[in-house]
Amino acid sequence: MGLRDQFPILQRKVNGYPLVYLDNAATTQKPQVVLDAMNDYYSQSNANVHRAVHTLAGEATEGYESCRAKLKQRFNASKVIITSGTTEAINLVAHAWGRANLNKGDAIVLTEMEHHSDIVPWQMLAEERGVELRYVPVTQHFTLDMDAFEHALDGAALVCVVHTSNVLGVRNPLEDIIRLSHQAGAKVLVDAAQGVPHATIDFEAFGADFMAFSAHKMCGPTGIGALLVEPSTFETMQPFMGGGDMIETVTTEGSTYQTNEHKFEAGTPRIAEAIGWTAALEWMESFDLDAEHDRLISIASWVAQCLRDVGMEVYGRHEADDAAVVSFLHPTINSEDMAHLLDARGFAVRTGHHCAQPLLTRLGISGTVRASFYVYNTREEAEGFVAEIREIVEKFA
Amino acid sequence: MTYPEALQELVEEFQAVDDKRERLEMLFELADEVIELPASHWDEQTRVRGCQSEAHVSVVMEDGRIQFLSAADARMVQGLMGILTIALDGLTPAQAVLISPAFAEEMGLLNTLTPSRSNGFRNMYDKVMNEIRQSMEG
Numbered sequence: 001m002g003l004r005d006q007f008p009i010l011q012r013k014v015n016g017y018p019l020v021y022l023d024n025a026a027t028t029q030k031p032q033v034v035l036d037a038m039n040d041y042y043s044q045s046n047a048n049v050h051r052a053v054h055t056l057a058g059e060a061t062e063g064y065e066s067c068r069a070k071l072k073q074r075f076n077a078s079k080v081i082i083t084s085g086t087t088e089a090i091n092l093v094a095h096a097w098g099r100a101n102l103n104k105g106d107a108i109v110l111t112e113m114e115h116h117s118d119i120v121p122w123q124m125l126a127e128e129r130g131v132e133l134r135y136v137p138v139t140q141h142f143t144l145d146m147d148a149f150e151h152a153l154d155g156a157a158l159v160c161v162v163h164t165s166n167v168l169g170v171r172n173p174l175e176d177i178i179r180l181s182h183q184a185g186a187k188v189l190v191d192a193a194q195g196v197p198h199a200t201i202d203f204e205a206f207g208a209d210f211m212a213f214s215a216h217k218m219c220g221p222t223g224i225g226a227l228l229v230e231p232s233t234f235e236t237m238q239p240f241m242g243g244g245d246m247i248e249t250v251t252t253e254g255s256t257y258q259t260n261e262h263k264f265e266a267g268t269p270r271i272a273e274a275i276g277w278t279a280a281l282e283w284m285e286s287f288d289l290d291a292e293h294d295r296l297i298s299i300a301s302w303v304a305q306c307l308r309d310v311g312m313e314v315y316g317r318h319e320a321d322d323a324a325v326v327s328f329l330h331p332t333i334n335s336e337d338m339a340h341l342l343d344a345r346g347f348a349v350r351t352g353h354h355c356a357q358p359l360l361t362r363l364g365i366s367g368t369v370r371a372s373f374y375v376y377n378t379r380e381e382a383e384g385f386v387a388e389i390r391e392i393v394e395k396f397a
Numbered sequence: 398m399t400y401p402e403a404l405q406e407l408v409e410e411f412q413a414v415d416d417k418r419e420r421l422e423m424l425f426e427l428a429d430e431v432i433e434l435p436a437s438h439w440d441e442q443t444r445v446r447g448c449q450s451e452a453h454v455s456v457v458m459e460d461g462r463i464q465f466l467s468a469a470d471a472r473m474v475q476g477l478m479g480i481l482t483i484a485l486d487g488l489t490p491a492q493a494v495l496i497s498p499a500f501a502e503e504m505g506l507l508n509t510l511t512p513s514r515s516n517g518f519r520n521m522y523d524k525v526m527n528e529i530r531q532s533m534e535g
Contacts, residue, residue: 015417016415016416016417334450334470334471334472334473335449335471336449336450336471336473336474336517337425337471337472337473340421340473341418341421343417344416344417344418344420344421345418351449352449353449366451367449396425
């Protein structure tokens with residue numbers, strides 16, 4: 001069975017036309033193996049984890065912890081906290097590490113390229129703790145201003161940077177950012193939500209202190225993600241959410257906590273989602289992700305040029321390591337209208353500010369239309385998309 | 398769902414068209430039906446909040462009847478404003494608040510009426526109806 005054939009949703013029609021799903025930077029579709037794994041769990045093994053000794057509980061625990069083991073293996077990480085997604089992972093760093101380690105007068109370096117999920121938690125912490133926030137600007141070439149970054153590092157305690165922009169598809173020079181940050185004595189958090197779907201990252205070699213990402217952008221279920229933490233940094237984090245599963249003992253006088261990742265996973269976790277994610281991670285080993293990425297960036301680059309040729313402003317550069325994301329605007333056709341016209345022919349794209357308002361403010365716009373490609377998208381779909389855009393421009397511009 | 402006569406006719410007209418692209422084109426033409434709220438009158442009071450596009454509305458009462466002024470930079474949103482303009486024309490506030498937003502779904506224009514960041518129409522409809530209700534209380 002071909003890769004694309006493993007996604008049942010891609011067989012459906014939308015408004016009478018075959019679905020062409022180009023909203024992958026928002027979420028990806030799920031292959032049958034992921035749907036089956038989750039269905040099998042609920043059909044055969046549903047139980048709570050880490051507690052009971054009965055057979056189902058053992059199977060559920062095994063399934064849940066297999067996800068952590070798979071993540072450790074895939075990303076070469078020794079500390080993997082399972083969260084509800086990238087947003088919760090970043091908030092966890094703000095609460096569990098930030099509150100324990102940052103105080104008035106400390107500085108956090110952010111960039112204008114960040115998703116709101118890597119801005120708002122820091123603004124909340126800054127308000128609570130009197131921490132200074134410094135924003136690295138984005139240049140007219142859609143890259144971070146690295147001179148400004150180096151300047152901002154002076155005295156910084158933490159650098160929070162997006163691996164790959166969800167609007168521009170630009171992959172940041174993370175190796176330089178991590179090296180310079182560590183030289184300056186700052187920890188580094190990488191928001192890799194858009195990075196991990198396109199590249200396998202060796203977390204230990206990468207050298208970041210925290211890395212956050214979500215399952216649903218890499219063919220896994222929604223509602224689950226992970227925070228990878230460098231081991232010595234892990235030891236400086238304090239529990240954030242209290243409850244079941246994260247404790248060692250509880251008395252009426254007080255509690256002691258687990259020492260492993262469970263310390264940060266209070267309450268019943270996302271068991272079915274973890275099992276689905278494991279299936280997705282295993283499925284992603286069935287093809288060459290690097291080769292797929294090369295194919296997709298070639299498609300994105302071609303689409304970007306075709307859109308420029310019909311008068312679109314394209315935001316992004318589409319270099320080899322960038323994600324296959326094409327953000328664009330037409331000078332006279334409203335982006336929301338464009339998205340509705342495309343939807344009428346089965347094309348799913350995203351419009352709006354993409355939860356990155358500071359970036360769009362820097363670019364002087366309020367939103368874009370965004371087409372984002374993933375492993376099941378074909379060259380033929382891209383050609384159909386370009387043809388549809390040409391027709392819309394001809395008729396409505 | 399039944400609607401005031403002019404709106405009912407529009408609903409049926411749209412329902413007779415199978416192709417969504419054609420329905421959108423019909424909708425875009427209805428954008429010209431709005432009583433335009435000039436940009437010079439746009440402010441935070443008129444802004445439809447939570448709308449992806451720039452959209453402004455104002456409800457004015459004249460002799461107990463509604464006058465609905467509006468404008469948007471998306472033809473889609475302004476087209477829906479055009480439909481609402483036709484629907485509200487000459488109605489009293491008590492008649493107007495009975496109009497359900499379901500017409501946008503029944504006309505095959507929107508997939509959802511759930512209020513959200515991506516649903517400019519619903520945000521616009523709610524704001525207009527709230528202003529009409531407030532005019533009744535006032």
